[in-house]
Amino acid sequence: MYEVTGVxxxxxxxxxxxMGLQFLHVAYLSLTDRKHQAATGTAxxxxxxxxxxxxxxxxxxxxxxxxxxxxxxxxxxxxxLPGSYKEVDSSYRWAEAKRLGAKPLLAVLVIPIVTFIFxxxxxxxxxxxxxxxxxxxxxxxxxxxxxTDSFNTMLNExxxxxxxxxxxxxxxxxxxxxxxxxxxxxxxQVVASLVSSAFPMEVKxxxxxxxxxxxxxxxxxxxxxxxxFAVITTxxxxxxxxxxxxxxxxxxxPLAMTAGYCGTLxxxxxxxxxxxxxxxxELKDKYGVIKGQLGVAIPxxxxxVLLMYFLAF
Numbered sequence: 001m002y003e004v005t006g007v008x009x010x011x012x013x014x015x016x017x018x019m020g021l022q023f024l025h026v027a028y029l030s031l032t033d034r035k036h037q038a039a040t041g042t043a044x045x046x047x048x049x050x051x052x053x054x055x056x057x058x059x060x061x062x063x064x065x066x067x068x069x070x071x072x073x074x075x076x077x078x079x080x081l082p083g084s085y086k087e088v089d090s091s092y093r094w095a096e097a098k099r100l101g102a103k104p105l106l107a108v109l110v111i112p113i114v115t116f117i118f119x120x121x122x123x124x125x126x127x128x129x130x131x132x133x134x135x136x137x138x139x140x141x142x143x144x145x146x147x148t149d150s151f152n153t154m155l156n157e158x159x160x161x162x163x164x165x166x167x168x169x170x171x172x173x174x175x176x177x178x179x180x181x182x183x184x185x186x187x188x189q190v191v192a193s194l195v196s197s198a199f200p201m202e203v204k205x206x207x208x209x210x211x212x213x214x215x216x217x218x219x220x221x222x223x224x225x226x227x228x229f230a231v232i233t234t235x236x237x238x239x240x241x242x243x244x245x246x247x248x249x250x251x252x253x254p255l256a257m258t259a260g261y262c263g264t265l266x267x268x269x270x271x272x273x274x275x276x277x278x279x280x281x282e283l284k285d286k287y288g289v290i291k292g293q294l295g296v297a298i299p300x301x302x303x304x305v306l307l308m309y310f311l312a313f
Contacts, residue, residue, distance in 0.1 A: 020054025041079025
């Protein structure tokens with residue numbers, strides 16, 4: 001880590017810089033797309049996101065706040081739309097699929113392997129996230145090597161996928177920030193008081209159910225377990241389970257997080273997980289993904305409660 005004019009630069013700074021450049025490239029391609037129905041608005045959206053990701057640490061917070069507000073308004077006005085692309089012939093796609101077989105999966109495997117290698121490196125701040133970024137970059141080059149496609153093709157396909165996800169790409173950081181804001185506002189204490197009146201907290205199992213249920217329900221409302229975690233853990237997990245019942249935080253916290261993701265499987269608020277895939281797959285039922293996941297989410301949540309009960313104490 002090094003510091004320039006009061007701004008600390010870490011390996012994550014490089015990862016964010018690369019992400020920002022990708023968003024700026026998408027903005028440029030959108031602006032120069034003559035067939036684009038909302039070229040200016042789309043370019044502004046991706047351009048602002050690119051600048052915020054690339055140089056967010058050096059931009060005054062008030063300016064970033066204005067940028068965030070503009071990014072939130074543009075999708076509401078339907079000014080963020082997919083562009084036009086050179087579609088590859090379906091026969092070519094099938095031929096390539098037969099030629100390559102399972103080789104493209106090598107690029108997918110690179111990401112978790114590199115992330116796993118980086119995770120225990122204590123000398124690197126946020127080592128797991130750095131590993132995720134490095135793994136993603138390496139995976140791009142592995143994909144290029146296995147498919148023999150060009151760097152330009154990779155960038156154009158990156159733009160197509162980014163456009164397909166659209167405005168939903170900003171939901172995770174927005175919701176995580178909202179969760180931190182709720183925590184600062186004391187929402188956790190309000191939730192804790194409501195839960196305490198509904199469940200007998202002196203019973204360990206009921207406290208676990210309250211924690212896991214609070215994570216799932218708040219995630220359904222917020223659309224992201226990151227946003228729910230700060231609020232529910234502050235209000236229920238720490239005071240009622242860790243302090244009152246002596247739960248092991250190293251076990252109870254990650255299980256609570258994944259219990260929250262059981263709620264992610266059940267909500268339209270998790271647009272990047274449940275709405276975007278339905279659009280990409282062109283499903284007739286836009287809620288088809290959620291309906292298909294309910295049968296997994298509910299028993300999985302029950303298993304989380306049992307794991308907390310038997311492993312965290």
